[in-house]
Amino acid sequence: MRLKYLFTMAAVLFMIQPIQAQDAGQAKIGVVDMNKLINESPQAQDMQSAIEEEFAPRVRDITAKESAFNTGRENLTKDNLALSNDERQNAQLQLQKDQRELEYLVKSIQEDQQNRAAIESNKILVEIINEVNKFGRDNGYDLIINEGRISQNTILNGGTLYKGASVDITNEIAKVLEKNFQDKKSGG
Numbered sequence: 665m666r667l668k669y670l671f672t673m674a675a676v677l678f679m680i681q682p683i684q685a686q687d688a689g690q691a692k693i694g695v696v697d698m699n700k701l702i703n704e705s706p707q708a709q710d711m712q713s714a715i716e717e718e719f720a721p722r723v724r725d726i727t728a729k730e731s732a733f734n735t736g737r738e739n740l741t742k743d744n745l746a747l748s749n750d751e752r753q754n755a756q757l758q759l760q761k762d763q764r765e766l767e768y769l770v771k772s773i774q775e776d777q778q779n780r781a782a783i784e785s786n787k788i789l790v791e792i793i794n795e796v797n798k799f800g801r802d803n804g805y806d807l808i809i810n811e812g813r814i815s816q817n818t819i820l821n822g823g824t825l826y827k828g829a830s831v832d833i834t835n836e837i838a839k840v841l842e843k844n845f846q847d848k849k850s851g852g
Contacts, residue, residue: 691806694833698810701792701838702785706845711784719777726769733762795840799833808833 702708740747740755747755800808811832 692804693831694800694805694808695811695831696796696808696837697832697834698789698792700834701841702788705788705792705838705841707788707791707841708785710845711781711788715777715780715784718780719773722769722773726766726773729762729766729769733759733766736762791844792837792841795844796837799837799840805833 736755736759740752740759744752796808799805811834
């Protein structure tokens with residue numbers, strides 16, 4: 665009987681120990697402002713510069729065509745009385761055609777830039793998420809959450825409603841991203 669009692673007590677103590685160990689430790693939680701990391705990271709700034717450089721020839725072409733269009737419009741206004749009806753109508757039709765072409769080119773480049781930015785932003789987002797995960801593992805975090813913006817959707821979807829300054833690790837992640845960016849740029 666006494667042996668059975670000792671085994672029972674040992675089993676109870678063995679089962680209680682993990683519960684007590686869990687209660688004794690505190691969860692390490694971090695909050696990251698993903699919007700800040702995405703918008704202010706050197707990767708995002710480099711992406712902006714690369715996209716501007718990529719589309720610069722098209723922008724220059726549009727600017728030149730816009731300048732020619734404005735010159736044509738000014739000439740038509742200035743020479744309006746000196747032109748015959750046919751010449752005036754032909755000049756107006758050409759201006760309308762040029763204006764439509766300009767509008768098409770501007771819309772086209774805007775869509776292409778937005779598509780390119782979306783593709784590159786997704787790459788940056790994946791990189792940031794990977795860095796947050798690595799940072800969490802390397803620094804012993806139990807949970808890292810994205811700082812939510814207060815809105816009806818945030819509340820309904822379980823976003824962050826409060827965070828203390830001591831759990832915001834956004835700047836630490838930003839430093840890691842900066843270091844990684846510099847390492848990549850220097851070939852390391």
